[in-house]
Amino acid sequence: MTTIGFIGLGNMGAPMAANLVAAGHQVTGFDLVAAPDGLRLAASGEEAVSDADIVITMLPSGKHVLSCYADLLPAARPGTLFVDCSTIDVADARAAADEAVKAGHHALDAPVSGGVMGASAGTLTFMVGGPSEVFDRAEHVLSVMGRKVVHCGQSGNGQAAKICNNMILGVSMIAVSEAFVLGEQLGLTHQALYDVASTASGQCWALTTNCPVPGPVPTSPANNDYRPGFDAALMVKDLGLAASAVTANGVDAALGLRAAELYRAFAENGGAGQDFSAIVSAIRQRSQGE
Ligand code: NAD
Numbered sequence: 001m002t003t004i005g006f007i008g009l010g011n012m013g014a015p016m017a018a019n020l021v022a023a024g025h026q027v028t029g030f031d032l033v034a035a036p037d038g039l040r041l042a043a044s045g046e047e048a049v050s051d052a053d054i055v056i057t058m059l060p061s062g063k064h065v066l067s068c069y070a071d072l073l074p075a076a077r078p079g080t081l082f083v084d085c086s087t088i089d090v091a092d093a094r095a096a097a098d099e100a101v102k103a104g105h106h107a108l109d110a111p112v113s114g115g116v117m118g119a120s121a122g123t124l125t126f127m128v129g130g131p132s133e134v135f136d137r138a139e140h141v142l143s144v145m146g147r148k149v150v151h152c153g154q155s156g157n158g159q160a161a162k163i164c165n166n167m168i169l170g171v172s173m174i175a176v177s178e179a180f181v182l183g184e185q186l187g188l189t190h191q192a193l194y195d196v197a198s199t200a201s202g203q204c205w206a207l208t209t210n211c212p213v214p215g216p217v218p219t220s221p222a223n224n225d226y227r228p229g230f231d232a233a234l235m236v237k238d239l240g241l242a243a244s245a246v247t248a249n250g251v252d253a254a255l256g257l258r259a260a261e262l263y264r265a266f267a268e269n270g271g272a273g274q275d276f277s278a279i280v281s282a283i284r285q286r287s288q289g290e
Helices: 014-023 043-049 060-077 092-103 115-123 132-145 157-185 190-197 230-249 254-271 277-287
Strands: 005-006 027-031 055-059 082-083 106-109 124-129 145-153
Touching: 005 043, 005 060, 014 027, 014 055, 014 115, 014 132, 014 277, 027 043, 027 082, 043 060, 043 115, 043 254, 055 132, 060 082, 060 092, 082 092, 082 132, 092 106, 092 115, 092 145, 092 157, 092 230, 106 132, 106 157, 124 132, 132 254, 157 190, 157 230, 157 254, 157 277, 230 254, 230 277
Parallel strands: 005 027, 005 055, 055 082, 082 106, 124 145
Antiparallel strands: 106 124
């Protein structure tokens, strides 16, 4: 049994913490707003971390993580392991880890993919950055909340893997959506294009799992009025982080940057709150001159 302080009990944090409790760990949670049932709650973040072996944060952004760390690091016992599972900028993740180490603690960045369903089912994928010996200390706890835990290297590399993966996802969803709209204009049925591309070189997750048109993949959000799924607003956030890293590192990533622009425009024009695959509707409308 590990004593865990869990900070940030929103859509993702609450089910992740619940899985840790179900696995027999002693979890004390804290959130400024949310108060999920079935979890021992502390009156403050400082109280939640004061006797923890491991502190997990699941917060909206890098600024929240850095400001939380400023309050929590002095309140934890020396040698506490801080694991940030939020999706944040690589530079912020490295800064947070440096602060933790300076304060006499250990730190990992461990963002996730798999969404709220994966958080509830305990099937998240964790992408972890930080020293190997620190990773070894966290793996048994992360394995409770996820099906796959990948050590990606040095501090910040978990966030790097997350934004690179989601840049592939954003670009490939736009590519699949454009192909379906082109197919429509050429008189090709969705099913015919799906049957070819899903077993040919166009195969990808955006096509075969989260297919943006209704029909070919009955479980995809397209069959459920594009209810998320993976909210387009979160895709905007992740592509924004990717675009910042692309620019900061001088990488020639024309499609990643364009995907960030297209998703931002989509979200601003009513797409936020819909699954990110609904961008196919915007592409169709623009193609019809609407
Ligand atoms: P959320 O907004 O539902 O939860 C964040 C929680 O943090 C809120 O309940 C908020 O009150 C709390 N919080 C903010 N500041 C705090 C503080 N100082 N102390 C304590 N609590 C504080 O967000 P979410 O959907 O759970 O996402 C959390 C993180 O996970 C984000 O970084 C997001 O990008 C990432 N993520 C989300 C998904 C998803 O599908 N929702 C998938 C993968 C990754």
